[in-house]
Amino acid sequence: MYVHWPFCASKCPYCDFNSHVRREPPDEARFLAAFAAEIAHQGALAPGRTVGSVFFGGGTPSLMQPRTVGAILDAIGKAWSVAPDVEVTLEANPTSVDATRFAGYRAAGVERVSLGVQALNDPDLRALGRLHTAREALDAVAVAQAHFPRSSFDLIYARPAQTPAAWAAELRGAIDRAAEHLSLYQLTIEPDTWFEKLHRAGKLVVPTADEARALWDVTQEVCDAAGLTAYEISNHARPGAQSRHNLVYWRYGEYAGVGPGAHARLVTNEGRIALATERHPETWLALVERDGNATVSREVLSAESQGDEFLLMGLRLVEGVDPRTYEALSGRSLDPRRISALVGDGLIEPRPGGRLAVTQAGFPVLDAVVADLAA
Amino acid sequence: MTRETLDTIRNFSIVAHIDHGKSTLADRLIQLTGTVAERDMQEQMLDSMDIERERGITIKAQTVRLEYQAKDGKTYILNLMDTPGHVDFAYEVSRSLKACEGSLLVVDASQGVEAQTLANVYQALDADHEIVPVLNKVDLPAAEPERVKEQIEDVIGLDASDAVQISAKTGLNVDQVLEAIVQRLPPPKGDREAPLKAMLVDSWYDPYLGVIVLVRIMDGVLRKGMTIKMMGTDAEYEVDRVGVFRPKMQPLEALGPGEVGFITAAIKEVADTRVGDTITESKRPTSEMLPGFKPAQPVVFCGLFPVDAADFEDLRAAMGRLRLNDASFSYEMESSAALGFGFRCGFLGLLHLEIIQERLEREFNLDLISTAPSVVYKLNLRDGETIELHNPADMPDVMKIESIEEPWIRATILTPDEHLGAVLKLCQDRRGVQIDLNYVGKRAMVVYDLPLNEVVFDFYDRLKSISRGYASFDYQITDYREGDLVRMSILVNAEPVDALSMLVHRSRAEARGRVMCEKLKDLIPQHLFQIPIQAAIGGKIIARETIRALRKDVTAKCYGGDVSRKRKLLDKQKEGKKKMRQFGRVEIPQEAFIAALKMDS
Numbered sequence: 001m002y003v004h005w006p007f008c009a010s011k012c013p014y015c016d017f018n019s020h021v022r023r024e025p026p027d028e029a030r031f032l033a034a035f036a037a038e039i040a041h042q043g044a045l046a047p048g049r050t051v052g053s054v055f056f057g058g059g060t061p062s063l064m065q066p067r068t069v070g071a072i073l074d075a076i077g078k079a080w081s082v083a084p085d086v087e088v089t090l091e092a093n094p095t096s097v098d099a100t101r102f103a104g105y106r107a108a109g110v111e112r113v114s115l116g117v118q119a120l121n122d123p124d125l126r127a128l129g130r131l132h133t134a135r136e137a138l139d140a141v142a143v144a145q146a147h148f149p150r151s152s153f154d155l156i157y158a159r160p161a162q163t164p165a166a167w168a169a170e171l172r173g174a175i176d177r178a179a180e181h182l183s184l185y186q187l188t189i190e191p192d193t194w195f196e197k198l199h200r201a202g203k204l205v206v207p208t209a210d211e212a213r214a215l216w217d218v219t220q221e222v223c224d225a226a227g228l229t230a231y232e233i234s235n236h237a238r239p240g241a242q243s244r245h246n247l248v249y250w251r252y253g254e255y256a257g258v259g260p261g262a263h264a265r266l267v268t269n270e271g272r273i274a275l276a277t278e279r280h281p282e283t284w285l286a287l288v289e290r291d292g293n294a295t296v297s298r299e300v301l302s303a304e305s306q307g308d309e310f311l312l313m314g315l316r317l318v319e320g321v322d323p324r325t326y327e328a329l330s331g332r333s334l335d336p337r338r339i340s341a342l343v344g345d346g347l348i349e350p351r352p353g354g355r356l357a358v359t360q361a362g363f364p365v366l367d368a369v370v371a372d373l374a375a
Numbered sequence: 376m377t378r379e380t381l382d383t384i385r386n387f388s389i390v391a392h393i394d395h396g397k398s399t400l401a402d403r404l405i406q407l408t409g410t411v412a413e414r415d416m417q418e419q420m421l422d423s424m425d426i427e428r429e430r431g432i433t434i435k436a437q438t439v440r441l442e443y444q445a446k447d448g449k450t451y452i453l454n455l456m457d458t459p460g461h462v463d464f465a466y467e468v469s470r471s472l473k474a475c476e477g478s479l480l481v482v483d484a485s486q487g488v489e490a491q492t493l494a495n496v497y498q499a500l501d502a503d504h505e506i507v508p509v510l511n512k513v514d515l516p517a518a519e520p521e522r523v524k525e526q527i528e529d530v531i532g533l534d535a536s537d538a539v540q541i542s543a544k545t546g547l548n549v550d551q552v553l554e555a556i557v558q559r560l561p562p563p564k565g566d567r568e569a570p571l572k573a574m575l576v577d578s579w580y581d582p583y584l585g586v587i588v589l590v591r592i593m594d595g596v597l598r599k600g601m602t603i604k605m606m607g608t609d610a611e612y613e614v615d616r617v618g619v620f621r622p623k624m625q626p627l628e629a630l631g632p633g634e635v636g637f638i639t640a641a642i643k644e645v646a647d648t649r650v651g652d653t654i655t656e657s658k659r660p661t662s663e664m665l666p667g668f669k670p671a672q673p674v675v676f677c678g679l680f681p682v683d684a685a686d687f688e689d690l691r692a693a694m695g696r697l698r699l700n701d702a703s704f705s706y707e708m709e710s711s712a713a714l715g716f717g718f719r720c721g722f723l724g725l726l727h728l729e730i731i732q733e734r735l736e737r738e739f740n741l742d743l744i745s746t747a748p749s750v751v752y753k754l755n756l757r758d759g760e761t762i763e764l765h766n767p768a769d770m771p772d773v774m775k776i777e778s779i780e781e782p783w784i785r786a787t788i789l790t791p792d793e794h795l796g797a798v799l800k801l802c803q804d805r806r807g808v809q810i811d812l813n814y815v816g817k818r819a820m821v822v823y824d825l826p827l828n829e830v831v832f833d834f835y836d837r838l839k840s841i842s843r844g845y846a847s848f849d850y851q852i853t854d855y856r857e858g859d860l861v862r863m864s865i866l867v868n869a870e871p872v873d874a875l876s877m878l879v880h881r882s883r884a885e886a887r888g889r890v891m892c893e894k895l896k897d898l899i900p901q902h903l904f905q906i907p908i909q910a911a912i913g914g915k916i917i918a919r920e921t922i923r924a925l926r927k928d929v930t931a932k933c934y935g936g937d938v939s940r941k942r943k944l945l946d947k948q949k950e951g952k953k954k955m956r957q958f959g960r961v962e963i964p965q966e967a968f969i970a971a972l973k974m975d976s
Contacts, residue, residue, distance in 0.1 A: 002935050002936055004935060055935075057935055186929075188930055209925075209926045209927040209928075210926050210927075212926075212927045213926040213927045216927065233929065249936045249938070255936050257935060257936055261935075262935060262936075263935055263936045263937045263938070263939060264936065265936060265938075274939055276937075276939065299939075305942060308942050308945050308946075309938045309941075309942055312938055312941045312942060312945060313938055341960055342903070345903055345904050345924075347903055363929065364926065364927045364928070364929060365903055365925045365926070365927060365928045365929065366928070366929040367928045367929050367930060368902075368903050368925055368928045369903065370945065371945060371948040371949070371952070372903065374945055374949065375948075375949055375952050
């Protein structure tokens with residue numbers, strides 16, 4: 001179950017997610033009612049399931065009142081049964097203000113937080129438009145670890161002018177503070193962001209492909225040495241500490257999604273359907289209040305689309321994919337000549353049990369590998 | 376046989392360089408003689424195709440009959456024959472000129488004589504024309520009529536003292552041109568009683584009337600209803616219509632000796648009519664054909680392929696339609712691993728190629744890729760046979776080849792002095808042999824023998840660029856000469872790419888190969904593996920570049936469960952891949968071929 005909270009205190013210049021800044025705080029009671037309505041709506045579409053994980057993403061869900069989080073969890077419990085070991089994650093900003101609410105989130109049922117630390121030096125944090133300092137972030141990490149049994153934080157690397165040595169040192173410092181899980185994303189220039197404008201104007205110079213590759217390589221070395229190995233292209237965890245919620249996406253499982261701009265994949269008697277909701281928060285709210293849901297796109301996925309989505313998601317995982325699942329979904333098999341060519345190039349490898357996985361050498365060029373296999 | 380002098384007829388053409396004002400002068404002559412009502416006048420009356428109007432070139436011969444009351448009180452019939460001005464159509468030009476007795480030599484009074492003017496005026500002199508020099512644009516501040524007169528005398532050897540100084544644009548002195556035509560050009564001669572002998576000057580296809588044939592009557596009379604015979608093809612037709620152009624078609628009962636006009640005769644295709652052929656009456660044929668008749672001979676070949684393979688049938692249909700109107704271009708189906716199905720086409724020259732390509736794209740709305748133009752090589756095989764090679768991809772095993780001959784041209788280039796050094800270097804670089812170098816006023820005139828194969832590669836573009844557009848260039852094909860020619864193939868990841876193979880001179884192969892490899896290196900996207908790009912002669916690699924393997928291609932973050940966005944990106948990638956041509960494991964975008972073939976060096 002994915003829940004999207006679309007508001008942020010400020011918009012980061014690299015971010016192209018569905019996040020919005022409002023001068024006045026939103027009316028959480030109205031939003032809560034709307035979330036509950038969408039949850040009930042999707043519950044009716046996919047009845048009888050057991051919820052294994054809930055993920056509050058954003059936006060900045062740590063701007064929500066803890067009681068709103070708790071009420072949303074209650075609504076989920078009304079629509080479906082909930083697994084006893086359900087994983088409930090909430091994304092939070094590592095500021096002292098957000099940290100004051102951590103105890104409340106824990107009490108509401110959140111067991112894992114994911115903190116958007118992004119960098120551990122102040123000049124880079126300012127350049128990334130973050131509102132917190134490195135000190136503040138590390139304090140928030142400590143508070144989080146004190147309150148929640150599980151936690152993770154995100155870092156963005158391949159920043160302008162970042163050297164592999166500087167990044168390795170910063171990353172080692174992060175690993176020392178990270179208990180069990182780290183998400184390490186390379187900075188990408190996304191369309192319609194402030195960074196894109198700067199980049200186009202030549203005022204923001206990002207690492208070249210070779211430099212970005214060197215940074216990726218050093219990331220793997222440092223994490224492997226620290227026992228925080230990658231289980232997904234950008235996610236590292238100690239054994240057993242993987243994000244179960246994200247694994248559902250990557251294993252192409254079934255997931256509901258509510259809130260503005262949320263996505264769902266539900267298996268119904270029509271087949272696997274892809275749902276997307278209205279992105280604009282207030283429009284979303286009005287639609288839900290009028291219709292009981294704000295689904296603006298509903299697509300019964302073709303076999304080919306399902307096969308493609310399966311590969312796009314599954315090949316991000318170190319465990320790889322089972323080609324037989326691909327065959328079942330897409331109704332065709334992967335081209336053995338392409339497989340053997342990619343194996344020959346050292347980019348993918350067969351795994352015991354007939355699985356197929358991208359190698360360490362293949363991950364940095366994953367998009368091209370997927371495009372080649374899916375063609 | 377008595378050949379009477381047909382005193383009140385004058386047949387003339389206009390010789391001019393592009394932009395020197397030929398079409399404008401023709402418009403003025405039409406206007407001044409009241410041939411077209413003022414309200415029906417439009418610019419470049421005689422150029423009927425869009426391309427002709429836009430580029431100011433004439434592709435098809437056209438004619439207009441003017442009636443002019445001269446100062447001597449008599450009314451004269453003046454037939455203006457507008458000839459194609461470009462060397463590609465040299466044969467057509469020579470036939471058009473044979474249909475006239477004189478020419479106006481129009482020279483821009485500020486620009487002076489250009490290379491193309493020279494080539495055409497020599498052709499007119501070859502056709503025994505009387506020539507009246509006309510200096511146009513004398514109203515412009517930059518006009519230097521005296522200097523240009525001198526130039527005409529020095530370079531062409533024509534007496535220019537009586538040159539008519541006009542401005543076709545303003546109409547200044549255009550009446551004097553009409554008087555000069557009447558007084559200084561000779562009338563035609565012909566025998567009205569003799570068997571019909573007419574020259575087929577040109578022909579084109581009209582969707583309503585079928586093929587329209589432009590004729591010049593030498594002897595006899597051509598009447599409506601008459602059964603005629605084309606002596607070159609032995610085909611017989613009954614004449615449906617006879618008439619003249621004013622410039623619209625005006626039917627008549629008959630055309631007599633010295634006259635120029637048209638006929639229609641249920642002829643289906645332009646290919647059934649041969650420019651320069653002799654038309655006679657079936658039941659009373661003339662005893663001899665007009666001299667100089669020869670069938671059209673393509674000189675330059677290239678492959679034309681649809682960018683979208685689905686357009687192949689449309690391209691075939693378009694080729695058929697164009698061929699209805701232009702028998703001088705030839706095509707046959709060709710298939711290329713790189714470009715799919717298309718046609719190997721033969722053209723009279725580079726301009727002709729460009730025109731056909733442009734017409735296909737414009738009139739038939741097709742997107743085309745053209746392969747590098749190639750000339751016709753003669754291969755002397757060891758078994759004694761000689762074959763013509765139109766496509767480097769068809770080259771037989773080198774072991775079977777005794778020698779290869781290639782066509783040579785004689786090129787005349789006029790250039791301002793300050794660019795002479797660069798022009799000479801260009802000609803030397805292209806294996807040129809200098810024949811002559813002298814000065815025409817402030818401009819240098821160089822004559823070079825050059826292999827046509829070196830000219831079809833961007834020679835003209837290079838010439839224009841090194842002379843800042845001031846050099847002018849003309850050429851004629853002279854002969855075939857043996858050359859040390861080799862086939863250079865391009866290998867991408869060890870797979871030969873047929874569309875990129877070419878015949879080059881051994882001394883030029885390495886340079887050309889290096890440039891091609893460098894270009895492809897930039898044009899082929901990075902793959903997951905390293906790609907060598909090689910130029911090779913036989914088994915010997917003469918140039919090599921390497922496209923490094925992709926180092927990073929991953930969009931790291933995935934937002935919520937929004938895989939739809941990634942799927943859409945993947946769909947786009949898949950769509951893009953479909954447009955690529957597969958060579959082994961390498962996918963080459965079609966644009967890469969277009970760009971590689973375009974930018975020749």
